[in-house]
Amino acid sequence: xxxxxxxxxxxxxxxxxxxxxxxxxxxxxxxxxxxxxxxxxxxxxxxxxxxxxxxxxxxxxxxxxxxxxxxxxxxxxxxxxxxxxxxxxxxxxxxxxxxxxxxxxxxxxxxx
Amino acid sequence: xxxxxxxxxxxxxxxxxxxxxxxxxxxxxxxxxxxxxxxxxxxxxxxxxxxxxxxxxxxxxxxxxxxxxxxxxxxxxxxxxxxxxxxxxxxxxxxxxxxxxxxxxxxxxxxxx
Numbered sequence: 001x002x003x004x005x006x007x008x009x010x011x012x013x014x015x016x017x018x019x020x021x022x023x024x025x026x027x028x029x030x031x032x033x034x035x036x037x038x039x040x041x042x043x044x045x046x047x048x049x050x051x052x053x054x055x056x057x058x059x060x061x062x063x064x065x066x067x068x069x070x071x072x073x074x075x076x077x078x079x080x081x082x083x084x085x086x087x088x089x090x091x092x093x094x095x096x097x098x099x100x101x102x103x104x105x106x107x108x109x110x111x112x
Numbered sequence: 113x114x115x116x117x118x119x120x121x122x123x124x125x126x127x128x129x130x131x132x133x134x135x136x137x138x139x140x141x142x143x144x145x146x147x148x149x150x151x152x153x154x155x156x157x158x159x160x161x162x163x164x165x166x167x168x169x170x171x172x173x174x175x176x177x178x179x180x181x182x183x184x185x186x187x188x189x190x191x192x193x194x195x196x197x198x199x200x201x202x203x204x205x206x207x208x209x210x211x212x213x214x215x216x217x218x219x220x221x222x223x224x225x
Contacts, residue, residue: 003155031212042116042205042216043156088155098144098209102155 002027006089006103013079014111021106022073023089031092032065032072033100038085046087047074079110113139116208118217125196125224132192133220135206141186142208147179150203150219162189196224 006023013019023032031050035043047058049065049072056063062075072089089103115138125131135145143164148156160181161169168181178200180192189208193200201224207214 003157035216040203040219040221042118042207042219044216045213048213092212094212098212098214099146099158099161100207100214102157105155 002101004089004091004101004103006106008106009104010107010109012109012111015080017079019076019079019083019108020073021087022071023091023103024071025091025101026070027091027093028069029091029101030069030094032063033090033092034061034063034072034074035088035090036085037088037105043088076108079108081110081112083108084110114210114213114215115139116206116215116217118204118206118220120220121218122221123223125222127197127224128195130192130194131196131222132190133204133206133222135189135191135208135217137187137208137210137215140208140210142210143186144209145183145189146207146209146214147181147189147191148205148207150205152203156205159191193222196222198224200224 004023004025033048034046037043047063052069053067054065060077087106090100117136119134145162147159150156159174162181162183164183170176183189203219205219207216
């Protein structure tokens with residue numbers, strides 16, 4: 001199945017550092033979403049982006065919907081140990097279908 | 113609000129048997145539910161789209177006769193893995209839509225021995 005390219009694949013950082021990850025696609029999406037998944041759990045929505053160029057924050061998280069509608073990035077500022085998990089981007093075409101296409105994921109490890 | 117549950121949370125079954133997984137939207141009605149499969153260290157792959165009262169739409173490469181989906185009500189969809197084999201062992205996750213957003217269940221870990 002189709003997947004979005006997400007980078008980096010993994011990150012190992014110190015507590016307090018800022019983190020940036022991005023997601024690119026060969027297709028245009030009308031909505032970009034960022035999820036966090038912890039082991040043995042389903043993904044939890046962090047941020048949803050609905051307009052090209054949109055910049056949205058949720059606490060220490062900031063995400064942007066790329067102007068071309070083919071990419072998005074997620075920043076986490078001042079990371080803390082509970083930020084550990086796998087972060088997935090997802091693109092949604094919308095319209096008649098609400099199908100999500102998920103990115104390959106970024107594993108984040110935060111050392112106290 | 114927007115809570116989705118799955119049952120069971122994990123199941124072990126013998127090769128050749130069938131397993132049913134339930135997905136429920138607890139506090140909202142969902143006309144559409146989705147089923148995903150996630151292998152270890154991989155992303156979520158959409159298996160099928162389940163619409164209440166109609167046949168599911170399967171993604172390319174997903175065997176509809178092996179993965180039976182029933183969406184009998186606005187709050188319940190079931191996935192039955194028929195004649196399970198070890199390669200079907202995976203983490204199965206459902207999601208339910210409210211307006212345009214998808215809310216995910218906690219997943220079901222299936223192990224086929």
